[in-house]
Amino acid sequence: MNRSAKPLSTIEEDACRWLEQQQTEMESRLWQLANINSGSYNLDGLAQVAQTLVEWAEPLNCEISYIDLQPQVMINAKGQSVSQPLGRALKLRQRPQAPLQVFLCAHMDTVFALDHPFQQVQQLDAEHINGPGVADLKGGIMVMLYALQALEASPLTESIGWTVLFNPDEEIGSPGSAQLFPQLAQDHHLGLIYEPCFADGNLAGERKGSGNFSTISHGKAAHAGREHHLGRNAIRAMADFVRAVDQLNGQRAGVTINVGIIEGGNATNVVPDTCVMKFNIRTQQPDDELWCKEQLQSIIADINQSDGISIELHGHFGRTPKVMTPAWQKLCDLLQACGQSLQIPIDFVATGGCCDGNNLAAAGLPNIDTLGVQGGNIHSDQEYMRLASLSEKAKLSALLLLRLAAAGPELWSPDK
Ligand SMILES: [Zn+2]
Structure with a gap:
């Protein structure tokens, strides 16, 4: 002993x-x-x-x-709130x-x-x-x-x-x-x-701390052949969001972001009007949360300037x-x-x-x-x-x- x-x-x-x-x-x-x-x-x-x-x-x-x-309360694949x-x-x-x-x-x-x-x-x-x-x-x-x-x-x-x-x-x-x-x-x-x-x-x-988030992008459905120009593609908007969010990795010590789930669209001949993406953020210091929130808000504000596109964010940091x-x-x-x-x-x-x-x-x-x-x-x-x-x-x-x-x-x- x-x-x-x-x-x-x-x-x-x-x-x-x-x-x-x-x-x-x-x-x-x-x-x-x-x-x-x-x-x-x-x-x-x-x-x-x-x-x-x-x-x-x-x-x-x-x-x-x-x-x-x-x-x-969760966001399902259609972007609706459901209670579990x-x-x-x-x-x-x-x-x-x-x-x-x-x-x-x-x-x-x-x-x-x-x-x-x-x-x-x-x-x-x-x-x-x-x-x-x-x-x-x-x-x-x-x-x-x-x-x-x-x-x-x-x-x-x-x-x-x-x-x-x-x-x-x-x-x-x-x-x-x-x-x-x-x-x-x-x-x-x-x-x-x-x-x-x-x-x-x-x-x-x-x-580390952790937060789970769901993002819903809304666009406008249209026929892919006849009226493609009238559609607003929600998957494309989400792709922009995913790229921007992923690029936050490496910008702040101890913070990592993982895009985990993405779902959207029904058929190749329809411009998709909804896309849902879920991601996780890990933080090292309590004030990392504020930094992440500001970055996310600025990315969303940027994308939402596009005509007919809106992105909404749900979720929070559940663990500090x-x-x-x-x-x-x-x-x-x-x-x-x-x-x-x-x-x-x-x-x-x-x-x-x-x-x-x-x-x-x-x-x-x-x-x-x-x-x-x-x-x-x-x-x-x-x-x-x-x-x-x-x-x-x-x-x-x-x-x-x-x-x-x-x-x-x-x-x-x-x-x-
Ligand atoms: Zn356990």
Whole structure:
């Protein structure tokens, strides 16, 4: 053991021993949970996951409630606004009166829709499984639930209360659940989020921000042969927009723009009157958002000067960049100390990916967002996770919670 590592107390040792004994049950429950399809928008599957979690949360003896999320408003291929139901979030609440309040978050949805071919878990080798959501994020759900059970079985619970939020819409940018975060951030001292860590075991440090946008170009339909001159081609207008937007890449450090989807036109003999394009922007600093908005507005104003053409922009920056703060650093230091005691090396590396940790940080809640299992190839049918990381990571979280409980809220007063 590292010489500077703090040895485990008897309470901490008991918790770790118990968690090691839960490895087999955690594995079989993860297998069960990942075999339930819960792609975002699959409301039946998401409800089934939530129901399973309610059963498994029983030993936590906490208050359980559902939160109906606002539907998501989207732009379809015809450029019309449509409303898409997102389902319900599940909330667990324990000791709201305790002086230290911790917020824990894990998403129930995956990127694999009901009609995706990747639906079942399989054993890869003695140490790894492959399956939809085994790492992102159902393994993390197991880690969180068992770490909380270890905390609840300890004699340190009086000083610490917690809220768990299981949201059904993280993989599509939390369009419904993000509205819950400002209040949750206000009601808690710190946040723990159970996204998988990286394949090499590193955790995510600073994260880029992200915005999803839809653009609709309107022109005028006409017969391509008889009256081509009367038409105003919406695809051509969108092509101009795409070119201009793509040329913003490389103009500001840390900002990237990706044109992702384009749809328009019905037939080659008709001048198309509508074209829809969707794109994503990643930002590094909070003030990059303003720069992007100004650039987009000026491009649109330019194109809209053309006769009979109008471009409209929908969407927003759903995730602000997550940048280091003193409170977050303190939480990282505490986790690293826990890692040392358990001989689990913890390093934080910056990433272009983003998650609910961005939204919570933007709302003022210091948080660590990759406390889940170790795995890789997420968002593909090669997604895998390392089974032993279930109990390892549960021990890490349990130790963090126990040490937070022992230290009490003084650790998080703003002047320290
Ligand atoms: Zn995830």
